[in-house]
Amino acid sequence: MTVKNSPARLAKHTAVLRVIFGIMWAINASFKWRVAFRDGFLDQIKSAAEGQPSWLHGWFNFWVQLLGHNPHIYALLVTVLETLIALALILGIARRTTYLAATIFSLFIWAIPEGFGGPYSATSTDIGTGIIYAIVFLSLYGLDRIAAIAKWSLDNYLIKRIAWWGFLANP
Secondary structure: OOOOOOHHHHHHHHHHHHHHHHHHHHHHHHHHOOHHHHHHHHHHHHHHHOOOOHHHHHHHHHHHHHHHOOHHHHHHHHHHHHHHHHHHHHHOOOHHHHHHHHHHHHHHHHHOOOHHHOOOOOOOOOOOHHHHHHHHHHHHHHHHHHHOOOOOOHHHHHHHHOOOHHHHHOO
């Protein structure tokens, strides 16, 4: 019999959330594998700068200059990272490390191509998805720590066979 608020029940719910979020990331990553993403990558960065306050122009100019040297490589890097995040979430590989790294990656998405969700005006409707992704990843990290055990995770298998894997799964 399972207690209503037991760690095992929390672990199961956390795993469900992790897998659903991973499927969402997989769908998003699949769009990134299209040629249109790679071809429009730099334009997306440039358009994020439009309408932003002047004090942010240096930030966006830096990224346009850096990514402009070889935008296709950076687009491919983003695509691969999103695919790896999706796989790690779905399979439960290096969970807590993934949550923390993906939080940082999500903040970069929010701060660069999403332009901090701005520019903000009377017609603004949201703050961007990257910041919300970061909050979900941090929530998953916290839930995973509270649950203390992992459900539906390859980490359980890997920890038993690779001594140092626990460091990646449970930092």
